[in-house]
Amino acid sequence: MRMSRRTFAAAAVAAVLLPLSACGSGGDGGGSSDASGKVEGDITFQTWNLRANFKPYFEGLVAEFEKKYPGTHVKWIDQPAEGYADKISADAAGGTLPDVVNVSPDLVAPLARAGLALDLDKAAGRYKGEYLEGAWGAHRIPGTSGTYAFPWYLNTGPLFYNKSLFRKAGLDPDAPPKTYDQLIADALRIAERTGGKVATLANVPTIEDFGRYGVPLMNRDGTGFAFNDPKGVELLGKYKQLYDAKALDPQALTATPESSGKKFLTEAVAMNPGSALDLGNFKKQAPNLYRNIGITDQITSTGHVNMYVMGVMVNAQSKRKPAAVAFAHFVTDAAHQMSFAKQVAIFPSTAGSLDDPYFTQQDGTDETRVRVAAAKSLKNAVNYTPVLFSEQMKTALRNEVARALQGKESPQEALDNAVKQCDTLLRQQGQ
Amino acid sequence: MRASSVRVRRQLAGSPWLFAAPGLLVAGLFVLYPFVSTVVNAFTDRRTLVPGEFVGLANFRELLHDDMFWTGLRNSALYVVGVVPALVVLPLLLALLVQKNIPGITFFRSAFYTPVVASIVVVGLIWVWLLDERGLVNAMLETVGVGRVGFLSDQWLLLVSAMTVTVWKGLGYYMIIYLAALANVPRELHEAAAVDGAGAVRRFVTVTVPAVRSTMVLVGALSSVAAFKVFSEVYLMAGPSGGPAGEDTTLVMLVQRTGTGLTGRVGYASALSLVVFVVTVALMLLVLRADRREES
Numbered sequence: 001m002r003m004s005r006r007t008f009a010a011a012a013v014a015a016v017l018l019p020l021s022a023c024g025s026g027g028d029g030g031g032s033s034d035a036s037g038k039v040e041g042d043i044t045f046q047t048w049n050l051r052a053n054f055k056p057y058f059e060g061l062v063a064e065f066e067k068k069y070p071g072t073h074v075k076w077i078d079q080p081a082e083g084y085a086d087k088i089s090a091d092a093a094g095g096t097l098p099d100v101v102n103v104s105p106d107l108v109a110p111l112a113r114a115g116l117a118l119d120l121d122k123a124a125g126r127y128k129g130e131y132l133e134g135a136w137g138a139h140r141i142p143g144t145s146g147t148y149a150f151p152w153y154l155n156t157g158p159l160f161y162n163k164s165l166f167r168k169a170g171l172d173p174d175a176p177p178k179t180y181d182q183l184i185a186d187a188l189r190i191a192e193r194t195g196g197k198v199a200t201l202a203n204v205p206t207i208e209d210f211g212r213y214g215v216p217l218m219n220r221d222g223t224g225f226a227f228n229d230p231k232g233v234e235l236l237g238k239y240k241q242l243y244d245a246k247a248l249d250p251q252a253l254t255a256t257p258e259s260s261g262k263k264f265l266t267e268a269v270a271m272n273p274g275s276a277l278d279l280g281n282f283k284k285q286a287p288n289l290y291r292n293i294g295i296t297d298q299i300t301s302t303g304h305v306n307m308y309v310m311g312v313m314v315n316a317q318s319k320r321k322p323a324a325v326a327f328a329h330f331v332t333d334a335a336h337q338m339s340f341a342k343q344v345a346i347f348p349s350t351a352g353s354l355d356d357p358y359f360t361q362q363d364g365t366d367e368t369r370v371r372v373a374a375a376k377s378l379k380n381a382v383n384y385t386p387v388l389f390s391e392q393m394k395t396a397l398r399n400e401v402a403r404a405l406q407g408k409e410s411p412q413e414a415l416d417n418a419v420k421q422c423d424t425l426l427r428q429q430g431q
Numbered sequence: 432m433r434a435s436s437v438r439v440r441r442q443l444a445g446s447p448w449l450f451a452a453p454g455l456l457v458a459g460l461f462v463l464y465p466f467v468s469t470v471v472n473a474f475t476d477r478r479t480l481v482p483g484e485f486v487g488l489a490n491f492r493e494l495l496h497d498d499m500f501w502t503g504l505r506n507s508a509l510y511v512v513g514v515v516p517a518l519v520v521l522p523l524l525l526a527l528l529v530q531k532n533i534p535g536i537t538f539f540r541s542a543f544y545t546p547v548v549a550s551i552v553v554v555g556l557i558w559v560w561l562l563d564e565r566g567l568v569n570a571m572l573e574t575v576g577v578g579r580v581g582f583l584s585d586q587w588l589l590l591v592s593a594m595t596v597t598v599w600k601g602l603g604y605y606m607i608i609y610l611a612a613l614a615n616v617p618r619e620l621h622e623a624a625a626v627d628g629a630g631a632v633r634r635f636v637t638v639t640v641p642a643v644r645s646t647m648v649l650v651g652a653l654s655s656v657a658a659f660k661v662f663s664e665v666y667l668m669a670g671p672s673g674g675p676a677g678e679d680t681t682l683v684m685l686v687q688r689t690g691t692g693l694t695g696r697v698g699y700a701s702a703l704s705l706v707v708f709v710v711t712v713a714l715m716l717l718v719l720r721a722d723r724r725e726e727s
Contacts, residue, residue, distance in 0.1 A: 089479045089693045110693035114480035250584045251564055253675035268565055390694040395672050402676035429694050430481065 034321070035123040040071040041320040043327060044098035048310075051078035057343055065330050072323050085391070092116055097315045099324040100331070103149055105387040108313055109141045112148040113430060118314040119146030124325050130334060135349035138309040138383050142222025149311030150332040151349035153340065156307040156374050156381055157275030159299065160282075164292040165270040169193040176296040180213065183271075183299055184238050187247035190270055196246035202260030202269040204252050204401045205239055207394070211384025214301040218386050225386075225422045227397075228415035236404050236411035243405040253402040265289060273298065276345035276370040295370060297377065307381035309349065345371060347378055354378060388426060396421040472701035479695040490702035500703065503682040506590060506665075507707075510681065511658045511714065513594045514601075518654040519647055521598065522605035527639070529606070530613050540610075544603035551600070555667030558596050559583065562668075583668060586678040593664040593679070600664075601657075605650050612646035613639070648722040655714045660707065662687065682707050 135151035163173035187200035264272035337348035359375035404414035477483030562582035673680030690700025
């Protein structure tokens with residue numbers, strides 16, 4: 001058992017350094033789309049950061065399902081928002097993916113390609129008519145033929161602005177910008193009047209912004225990106241103008257939606273996109289801002305606002321597929337989506353639900369005003385985020401946009417580079 | 432008598448392995464297996480959900496042409512250059528300061544150690560608030576007429592800010608190591624030097640530094656490995672994209688960004704990890720070798 005000093009030193013060095021090299025590993029997928037049979041057995045349902053605020057709702061939902069289908073037992077687990085994709089990938093790779101999983105379209109795409117998401121066109125096509133057409137289609141993946149998640153709730157929101165900052169810049173607080181040209185003009189004016197101390201926007205343009213500006217994001221086949229077209233270059237050029245004039249916050253290059261929200265709260269920026277959820281936040285955390293809050297529609301060149309779609313997928317390898325499909329449908333059916341929408345500012349993806357008086361009638365409050373306007377805009381809203389647009393692609397686009405804003409590349413060069421990198425990543429993902 | 436002692440010795444022969452078994456099992460499962468798996472993956476095009484195929488040295492060839500790899504390597508190397516000298520010298524000075532037995536010194540020892548036990552996420556967020564365009568530091572700079580400084584929006588200032596946080600957070604830890612080393616420096620040496628007319632600085636250079644030289648090497652080795660592997664400070668201050676245009680990305684951030692998520696490129700991230708491993712070992716050996724040369 002005698003160990004030389006050199007061996008001991010080598011072992012010690014290895015023990016300190018080796019953990020660094022640990023990386024995850026993957027697994028193979030596959031499973032049939034047959035979900036017929038008796039609804040029974042134990043299933044697991046995973047949500048995305050919902051337990052903290054909606055525990056009673058989900059416990060009631062589970063109890064109701066178990067009562068409707070005797071012999072079933074649903075184990076509800078909730079994961080924090082941070083690292084949700086990593087948690088799913090670890091479960092997927094380890095063969096421990098829950099039977100029913102709360103997902104967004106970009107999370108479904110790799111799971112579907114790995115054979116881990118059940119094709120609902122085949123397994124649950126009879127429910128398709130219950131949902132808005134656009135919402136059902138949100139979980140279709142280019143290069144595959146199926147639909148891989150039930151649409152759950154939708155979200156969209158207005159553009160909030162600070163009337164007080166508008167007033168100080170000599171702008172009419174009741175006439176917020178409606179077009180991109182007006183937005184640029186107002187932003188430049190605010191920057192000029194405040195000596196660059198107040199910016200109007202706090203975030204660099206994202207893929208959704210390019211979509212809303214009318215830029216084609218992908219080619220028709222979904223095999224390559226196309227946002228480096230003249231319209232994309234035009235939008236980036238406008239942002240460059242804002243950045244140079246400090247009308248775009250200097251920290252926008254490293255901003256996250258949370259940090260830009262905070263900038264708006266502290267009245268460091270004049271405009272910020274948000275949702276009805278934010279109003280309560282303004283009221284509680286920034287009463288002065290709340291007194292001066294202005295609400296206007298998202299600015300688009302396409303006439304279609306952006307919406308976010310949340311879905312519920314069924315694990316294709318689930319041993320209890322009939323129960324899993326029944327539960328996923330139960331969670332997302334019209335009655336339950338409506339009851340969930342009354343708990344929190346989200347919108348149902350089921351056909352006809354947005355015509356409910358809850359989404360059409362005003363009661364004089366700002367919350368209802370935002371809700372009614374959002375529900376109206378959702379009827380022809382578009383989920384601009386391509387389902388194949390991964391986190392790595394978002395980073396590639398963001399970094400190239402930053403280079404253009406810093407003047408290290410022209411907008412055209414930056415977008416060409418971003419498209420090139422995203423296409424490479426797309427190929428590496430097996431598309 | 433001899434037969435029974437041989438029997439006892441035979442019975443005890445397996446005992447060391449038995450005692451070492453839990454440790455070996457943990458090391459095998461959580462250190463050795465992931466390492467071997469990473470080495471294997473580095474030569475494949477494995478993705479998170481897709482088992483890869485053998486691609487030879489393709490990943491290593493690709494990283495030679497990957498601009499972000501060179502950016503990461505540059506930033507990690509700069510981190511070592513910026514942080515290690517500060518973490519070798521400043522904690523020693525701090526240890527000398529708090530070594531003295533004067534009333535209330537325990538409070539300062541604890542105060543200097545507090546950042547070590549504080550969560551890096553909390554510490555990172557506090558520094559982000561302090562260094563924000565509208566943070567306390569910029570407000571003070573504006574008051575004295577310097578104007579706002581883009582600590583969190585300028586590529587280089589961001590890196591220096593992150594280095595400052597690393598040094599600030601690590602001071603207490605290395606100070607404790609130095610305190611232990613200083614306790615072993617014979618008081619007589621200082622007294623003899625003082626009798627010979629050496630002042631405080633002279634005594635520091637000729638008595639203290641040689642006496643704690645091996646500890647300085649240890650601190651240098653530990654801090655250079657930690658600095659090269661930096662992640663949290665830069666991630667928290669520069670954001671997930673690695674600062675403006677990703678220019679503050681470090682190698683470990685790149686490993687995380689490339690290899691995680693449902694579309695993670697596990698093979699390529701493993702190749703990057705191996706490079707980090709090799710460079711870190713090289714750094715460690717370099718420091719140890721320099722020390723040996725000094726000694727001889």
